[in-house]
Amino acid sequence: MKIILPLLKTKTRMTVVTLACLLLLAGCNFAPKYAKPVLQTPAVFKELPPEQAAKSGDWKAAEPNDDMARGKWWEMFHDSELNALEEQASVSNQSIAAAASNFLAARAVVKQAQSQFYPTLSFTPSVVRSRQFYTTTGPGEAPKPYTGNEYSLPFDASWEVDLWGRIRNTVKASVLESQATRADLENVRLTVHAEVAADYFQLRVLDTERRLLDAEVLAYEESLKLTKVEFDAQLASGQDIELAETQLDNTRAQATDLGVQRALFEHAIATLLGKPASSFSIATNSQGVKPVAIPFGVPSQLLERRPDIAATERRVAEANAQIGIARAAYFPTTILAGSAGSQNSSLGNLVSGPALIWSVGASLAQTLFDGGKRKAVTEQARAIYQGTVANYRQTVLSAFQDVEDNLSTLRILSQEFQEQDAAVASSQRYLNLATIRYQSGLDSYLNVITAQTILLSNQRTAMNLRMQQMMASVQLIKSLGGGWDASHRTAKAIP
Numbered sequence: 001m002k003i004i005l006p007l008l009k010t011k012t013r014m015t016v017v018t019l020a021c022l023l024l025l026a027g028c029n030f031a032p033k034y035a036k037p038v039l040q041t042p043a044v045f046k047e048l049p050p051e052q053a054a055k056s057g058d059w060k061a062a063e064p065n066d067d068m069a070r071g072k073w074w075e076m077f078h079d080s081e082l083n084a085l086e087e088q089a090s091v092s093n094q095s096i097a098a099a100a101s102n103f104l105a106a107r108a109v110v111k112q113a114q115s116q117f118y119p120t121l122s123f124t125p126s127v128v129r130s131r132q133f134y135t136t137t138g139p140g141e142a143p144k145p146y147t148g149n150e151y152s153l154p155f156d157a158s159w160e161v162d163l164w165g166r167i168r169n170t171v172k173a174s175v176l177e178s179q180a181t182r183a184d185l186e187n188v189r190l191t192v193h194a195e196v197a198a199d200y201f202q203l204r205v206l207d208t209e210r211r212l213l214d215a216e217v218l219a220y221e222e223s224l225k226l227t228k229v230e231f232d233a234q235l236a237s238g239q240d241i242e243l244a245e246t247q248l249d250n251t252r253a254q255a256t257d258l259g260v261q262r263a264l265f266e267h268a269i270a271t272l273l274g275k276p277a278s279s280f281s282i283a284t285n286s287q288g289v290k291p292v293a294i295p296f297g298v299p300s301q302l303l304e305r306r307p308d309i310a311a312t313e314r315r316v317a318e319a320n321a322q323i324g325i326a327r328a329a330y331f332p333t334t335i336l337a338g339s340a341g342s343q344n345s346s347l348g349n350l351v352s353g354p355a356l357i358w359s360v361g362a363s364l365a366q367t368l369f370d371g372g373k374r375k376a377v378t379e380q381a382r383a384i385y386q387g388t389v390a391n392y393r394q395t396v397l398s399a400f401q402d403v404e405d406n407l408s409t410l411r412i413l414s415q416e417f418q419e420q421d422a423a424v425a426s427s428q429r430y431l432n433l434a435t436i437r438y439q440s441g442l443d444s445y446l447n448v449i450t451a452q453t454i455l456l457s458n459q460r461t462a463m464n465l466r467m468q469q470m471m472a473s474v475q476l477i478k479s480l481g482g483g484w485d486a487s488h489r490t491a492k493a494i495p
Contacts (some may be wrong), residue, residue, distance in 0.1 A: 029165035031172075031324025034317050037389045039396055047407035073482050074197050076292050081285070082200050085269065089196050090189070092274030099181075099188040106174070106181035113174040116167045119159035119336075126152050151350050154341035154357070161336060166328035169321045176318035183311035190307060194478040196272050198471055203265040203282065204289045205467040206258050209460060213255035216456055220248040223452075227445060240445035247449050251456070291469050305481035306399050312392040319385035326381040329374045332366035402479035409472040413465060420462045427455040 074086045090096070128150045133143040162168055224244040231241055270280035337360070344355040367374070431451035437443040 028163060029168060029324060030327035031165065031169050031321050034320045036313060037316060037392055039393060041396070042400070045400075045403060045407055047404050047411055071482070073477055074193060077197070078290070079200075081282075082197060085196055085200060085273065086193055088273045088275075089192055093192050093272055094274050095188050096185070096192055097274075099185040103178070103181045103185045106178040110171070110174045110178050113167075113171040116160065116170065117162070119157050122156045124154055124156070126150075148345050149347070150343070150345055151347050152341060152343040153350065154339055154343070156337070156339040158335055158337040161334040163334055164328035164331045165324055169324035169328070173318045173321040173325065176314045176321065180311040180314035180318065183307040183314065186307035187311065190478055190482050192272060194474050196269060197474045199265045199268050199272070200282075201289050201470040201474070202467060203262055203269070204285065204287075205463055205470070206262045206265070207284050208287075208289075209463050210255055210258045210262075210284070212456075212459055212463070213251060213258065216452075217248065217251050217255060220244065220251055220452070223448070224248055243445055243449050247452065289466070289470055291466075292473055306479075307481065309392070309395050309399055309481075312388070312395045316385070316388045316392050319381070319388045323378065323381045323385060326374070326378040329367075329377065332364050335363045335365070337361055337363065399479060403476065406472045406476035406479055410469065410476065413469050413472065416465055417462075417469075420458065420465055424455070424458045424462055427451070427458045431455050 072083070072086070074082055129148070130150065131145055131147045133145055160167065224241070227240050227244045231238065266280070266282055267277040269282065270277040273280065338358070339360075340356075340358040342350050342352075342355040343357050344350045344352070349355055431448070431454075434443065434447045434451040438445055438448045
């Protein structure tokens with residue numbers, strides 16, 4: 001007894017020391033410490049005048065947080081029909097559905113990677129009937145055949161000890177890819193909703209333009225009637241009638257041509273909503289569209305909420321984890337394995353004590369020579385990481401460009417609106433004077449036709465400017481990652 005106890009204590013100490021060593025080794029991680037790539041970002045937007053910083057309207061800057069839901073930013077346009085279309089796109093758009101499936105697949109990969117933290121258990125019962133020969137101990141006796149059964153109920157277990165962080169970095173990389181895929185999903189959602197809004201506004205501008213042309217057609221019809229009356233009274237020439245008819249027919253053709261463009265936008269919206277173009281239509285509404293308050297004072301940090309930037313940054317972190325996986329291949333793989341069960345030639349004695357079998361052990365696998373493969377894989381991982389860093393920086397630069405482009409467009413359009421409104425007003429006065437001089441017999445009808453054409457062109461230009469303003473507003477919202485009013489957003493966790 002005195003001899004056994006010290007022996008047990010010695011074995012216990014060895015076991016504890018071994019486990020402690022394994023735990024220390026399990027903390028090894030050969031992935032470089034990750035830090036978000038450093039970027040030079042401006043404090044304010046170039047196209048945002050300081051004196052306009054306080055003119056934020058209904059817009060409220062929120063803390064950058066790309067994993068927050070964007071909310072229904074389109075509701076700020078106060079168009080119930082647009083709201084309904086956006087809701088349908090959220091449910092039925094096939095690009096969103098595909099991106100959502102990609103995210104679910106990436107999340108499943110995370111679970112697959114996490115399963116490596118646990119041992120693998122297997123159960124492989126078997127029954128074998130065989131015919132064999134055995135030799136007797138007697139001299140000169142020939143081997144005799146034997147036919148029998150062999151039953152076994154083995155349970156096997158194996159577990160890879162993550163000494164060098166390979167499994168941990170694999171899980172980390174898959175989690176980061178899942179987060180990037182989630183950001184991809186948000187980017188697809190943002191893109192689809194912005195496209196629906198853009199197509200819808202262009203369609204509504206066409207409706208307004210069609211209303212203008214229809215009104216001009218009525219006015220030109222009256223002018224033609226008046227010209228015919230004056231021709232009958234010998235106050236106008238046949239040339240005047242031909243000019244009036246030409247202008248009327250040309251305006252009718254322009255109004256008809258708008259139907260082609262409207263149909264294309266209607267079909268595009270149908271596709272975005274996941275519906276066949278042949279079964280979808282939008283009723284004409286010429287009430288026009290109203291611009292929203294321009295988000296002056298939006299901080300540049302909001303670009304961090306752009307889902308495409310978030311996806312790119314997470315893939316940088318994923319590439320960093322892949323370096324750790326590649327470096328772990330330089331070190332041996334340790335597998336702990338064991339099995340237990342029963343084996344007997346008699347089914348009735350299969351669960352008896354003598355039938356019990358077991359084994360336990362460990363194996364170590366180390367590649368001694370691979371012709372430089374592991375070095376090349378590590379170099380590849382580092383190069384891929386540098387590439388993702390460059391992609392991240394380029395994405396951020398492009399994002400700032402997007403914001404500056406749309407801010408400059410809105411700023412310049414605000415000045416152009418005033419100039420174009422003045423042009424419309426002056427062309428209206430010119431038409432009034434030309435009409436009076438024609439009716440007084442001082443000028444020919446050609447001057448009236450010219451004045452009407454100039455007025456119509458200026459009016460259509462003014463509407464196109466309004467359309468550009470709506471497009472720039474939608475694109476600005478998209479370039480800033482969606483709506484940023486915190487009261488409209490709900491948190492969504494990313495696995």
